[in-house]
Amino acid sequence: MKLSQRSGTIAQSEIRSMTLSCNAVQGINMAQGVCDLEIPREVIEGAKRAMDEGVNIYTPTEGLPRLRQAIADKMQRFYEVEIEPNQVLVSDGATGAFYTACMALLNPGDEVILFEPYYGYHRSTLLSVGAVPTYVRLEAPQWKLDIGALEAVVTSKTRAMVICNPANPSGKVFTRGELEAIGAFAEAHDLIVFADEMYEHFLYDGAVHVTALSVPCLQNRCVVLSGFSKVFSITGWRLGYAISSREVIEAMAQFNDLIYVCAPAPLQIGAAEGLEKLGDGYYTELSRIHQHKRDIFCDALRSVGLIPSVPMGAYYVMTDVSRVIGNDDYEKAMAILEKTGVASVPGRAFYHDDAGKNMVRFCYSKPIDVLEEAAERIRRL
Template identity: 50%
Template sequence: MNISKRAQQITQSEIRAMTILCNKVNGINMAQGLCDLKVPDVVQTGAKEAIEMGKNVYTSALGEPYLRAAIGETLTRNYGRKIEAGNVLVSNGATGALYCLATTLFDEGDEIILFEPYYGYHVSTLESLGCKIKYLKTLPPNYEIDFDKLEDAISEKTRAILICNPSNPSGKVFSKEEMSRLAEIVGKNDIYLISDEIYEHFVYDGLAFTSALSLQAIKERVIAISGFSKIFSVTGWRIGYAICDESIISAASEVNDLVYVCPASPLQYGVNQGIKYLPKQYYTDVARDHQQKRDTFISTLNEVGLAADYVKGAYYVLADLSSLPGDDDKEKVLYLLKKTSIASVPARAFFSDPNGINLARFCFSKKEEELEEACRRLRKNL
C-alpha cells in the first residue's frame, strides 16, 4: 500500500508507546496523563440522565448552547473578561479544539513559535497542517523566557506564539508579568497568542494563575484552549473547548463539523452539570491534594537520586535519569520500567533535539495507594 507523505510524518507518541509497554507488564503507568481523581458524582449522574432523557442525537457543531453559555459565564467570572456563548467552540477534547482552530487560522508554511520543552501533540498538530515551528529553549528550574530572543525569532511569516500554561511537561506557571510581556509582543506584531490552559486548576504554592483571557489589550488576538478531561477526570469523554473572537469560532465550527461532526451529546450534559453544581471548594481541594502528591513523589525522586525540581503547576515532573544505565533517555526509561515496573516518558518527546537529554516525565496524578506503591518501588529498587 502507498501511504501518504502526511501519514508517514505522523508517528506514535512516546506517551502512547510507553503506556503500551507498561500494560504488558501490568506496571504503574506514570507515563500517560491519566488524572486518577474520582469522577464527580454530579458529572456521572448528569451523563446517565442525559441518555435517559434521549440526548443521544447530533448536536450543533459549535456544541450545546447551554454548555457554551455555562463555559462563558464561568470564564467571565474567573478572569474578568466578558465571554459570550458565541466566543466558545466545544470540540473533541482540547486537542480537537486546537486542531480546529489551527486548521482555520494557519496555512502551510506559516510559522508558529513554541517554547521548549513543549507538549508533543502541539507539535504534531501543527506539523500535520504543514506549519513551520520555531523552538525557543527555556531552562530549569524556572523556565524563564528570553524575550529578546523571542522578538528576534518573529518574522513576517510568524502567525502565532503557542504556550502551555501551566506547562506540560515542565510544570511552569507563567507569571502575570510574563503574560503582560507576551501581550505586548503579540500586539506589536499583530499575531496570535494561543494558550493551552487545560491545567488551569492545578496550580501550587499559593501562586495565582493568569489566563490569557485576562489580557484585555489583545483580546481579539487570544485563543484559549481548555477542557474537562483533567479537572473532572474524564479523559475518555473528549469534551474540550476553544475561546476566541466570534468570527473565528464560526469558521472553526465548520472544521469541527467536518472532522468530528459534534461532541458527544450526553457527555456535554454531564460536564455542564459539573460546571453548574460543583462548588468552588472542589477546585481548591483538587489543587491542594495534587500539591501533596507532588511533594510526596518529588521527595522520593530526589531521595533515590533522580533529581527533580518542585513544579509549580500541572501534574508532571521532569526527573534527571543520569544515574541510571543506558546510552540515552529511551534506554534509561526502559531500564526503569524493567527494574521497577514504573512507566515514564523519555524527554525526547518534549525537545526538538534529544541529544544529551537525560530526563523523563512522570505523572503524579495517581490514587494515593498507587502513588505510595510507586514510591516504595523506587526506594526498593534504586
Template identity: 55%
Template sequence: MKLSNRAKNIAQSEIRAMSILCNEKNGLNMAQGLCDLEVPLPVVEGAKEGIDRGKNTYTSAYGNYKLRAAIAKKQNDFYDQGIDVDNVLVSLGATGAFYATAMSLLNEGDEVILFEPYYGYHVATLKSIGCKIKYIRTNPPAYEIDFQNLKDQISEDTKAILICNPSNPSGKVYTKEELQTLSEVINQNDLFLFSDEMYEHFIYDELEFVSALSIESLKERTVVISGFSKIYSITGWRLGYAITQKGIIDAASAFNDLVYVCPPAPLQNGILKGLNELPKSYYENVAKEHQKKRDKFIKALNDAGLKAEYVKGAYYVLADISKLEGEDDKQKVVTLLEKTGIAAVPARAFYQESEGIHLARFCFSKKEEELDEAIERLKRL
C-alpha cells in the same frame, strides 16, 4: 499503496509507546497523563440523565448552547473576562478544539513558535496541517523565556506563538508579567497566541493562575484552549473547548462539523450539570490534594537520586535520570521500568533535539495507594 506526505509526519507518541511497554511488563504507568480523581457525582449523573432522556442525536457543531453558556459563565466567575456564549466552541477534547481553531487561522507554510519542552500533540497537530514550527528552548528550573531571543527568532513567516500554561511537561506557570511581555511581542509583530490552559486548576504554593485572556492587550489576539479531561477525570469522554473571538469560533465550527460533526450529546449534558452544580471549593480542593501528592512524590524522586524541582502547576514533573544505565533518555527510562516497574516518558517526547538531555516526565496524579507503591519502588534505585 503509498502513504501521503501528511501521514509521514505523524508517528506514535512516546507517551503512548511507553504506556504500551508498561502494559506489556505489567508496570505502574506514570507515563500517561491519566488523572485518577473520582469523577464528580453531578458529572456522572448528568451524563446518565442525558442518555435516559434520549439526548442521543446530533447537537450543534458549536456544541450544546447551554454548555457553551455555562463555560462562558465559569470563565467569567473565575477570571472576569467578559466572555459570552458566542466566544465558545465545544469540541472533541482540547486536541479537537486546537485542531479546529488552528485550521481556521493558519495556512500551510505558516510558522508557529513553540517553547521547549513542548507538548507533543501540539507539534503533531501543527505538522498535520502543514505548518512550520520554530522551537525555542527554555532552561530549567524556572523554564523562563529569553524574550530578546524570542524577538530575534520571529520571521516574515511567523504567524503565532503557542504556550502551555501551566505547562505540560515542565509544570511552569506563567506570571502576569511574562504574559504582558509576551503581549508586547505579539502586538508589535502582528501575531496571535494559542494558550493551552488545560491545567488551569492545578496550581500550587498559593500561586494565582492568570489566563491569557485576562491580559487586556491579548484579548483580541488569543485563542484559549482547555477542557474537562483532567479536572473531572474523564480523559476518555473527549470534551474540550476553545474561547476566542466570534469570527474565529464561527470558522472553527465548520471544521468541527467536518471532522467531528459534534461532541458526544449525552456527555455534554454531564459536563453541563457539573459546571452548574460544583462549587469553587471543588476546584480549590483538587489543587490542594495534588499539591500533597506533588510534595510526597518529588521528595521520593530526590531521595532516589533523580533530581527534580517542585513544580508550580499541572501534575507532571521532569526528573534528572542521568544516574540510570543507558546511552540516551529512551534507554534510561527502559532501565527504570525494568528495575522498578515504573513507566515514565523520555525527554525526546518534549524536545526536537534531545541528545544530552537526560530527563523523564512522571505523572503524579495517582490514587494514594498507587503513589505510595511508586514511592516504595523508587527505593530500589
C-alpha cells in the same frame, strides 16, 4: 497503497509507546496523563439523566447552548472575564479544538513558535496542517521566559505561538507579567497566541492562574483552549473547548462540523452540570490533593539522587536522570521501568533535539495508594 506525505510527519507518541511497554510488564503507568480521581457525582448523574431524557442526537457543531453558557459563566466566575456564549466552541477534546483552530487560522508554511519542553501533540498538530514549528528553550528548573529568545526566532513567516499554561510537561505557571510580555511581543509582530489552559485548576504553593483572555493585548489575538478531561477525570469522554472572537469561532466551527460533527450530546450535559453545581471547594481540593502527591513523589526522586524540576502547576514532573545508567533518555526510561516497574516518558518527547537526553517526565496524578507504591519502587534505584 502509497501513503500521503502528511502521514510521514506523524509517528506514535512516546507517551503511548511507554504505555505499551508498561502494560507488557504490568507496571505502574506514570507515562500517560490520566487523572485517576473519582468523577464528580454531578457530572456522571447529569450525563445519565441526559441519556434517559433523550439527549442522544446531533447537537449544534458549536456545542449545546447550555454548555457554552456554562463555560462563559465559568470565565466570569473564576477570572472576571466577560465573554458571550457565541465565543465558545465545544469540540472533541482540547486536541480537537486546537486542530480546528489551526485549520481555521494557519496556512501551510506558516511558522509557529513553541516553548520547549513542549507538549508533543501541539507539535504534531502543527506538522499535520503543514505549519513549521520553531522553538524557544525554557531551562530547568525554573523555566524562566526570555523575551530576547523570542525575538531571535521570529521571522516574516511567523504567524503564531503556542503557550501551555500551566505547562505540560514542565509544570511552569506563567505570571501575569510574563503573559503581558508575550502579549506585547505578539502585538508587535501581529501574531496569534494559542493558549492551552487545560491544567488551569492544578496549582501549587500559592500559584495563580492568569488566563490569556484577561491580558488586554491578548484578548483580540488569542484562542484559549481547555476542557474537562483532567478537571473532572473524564479523559475518555473527549470534551474540550475553545474561546476566541466570534469570527474565529465561526470559522473553526466549519472544520469542527467536517471532522467531528459535534461532541457527544449527553456528555455535554454532564459537563455543564459539573460547571454549574460544583463549588469552589472542589477546585481548591483538587490543587491540595495534587500538591500532596507532587511532594510525595518528588521526595522519592530526591532520595535516590534524581533531580525533579518541582512543578508549580499541572501534574507532571520533569526529572534529571543523569545518574541512571543508559546512553540516552530512552535507555534511561527503560532502565527505570525494568528495575522498578514505573513507566515514565523519555525527554525526547518534549524537545526537537537531544536536549532531553538526560530527562524523563513522570505523571503523578495516581490514586494515593498507587502513588505511594510507585514512590517506594523508585527508592529501589
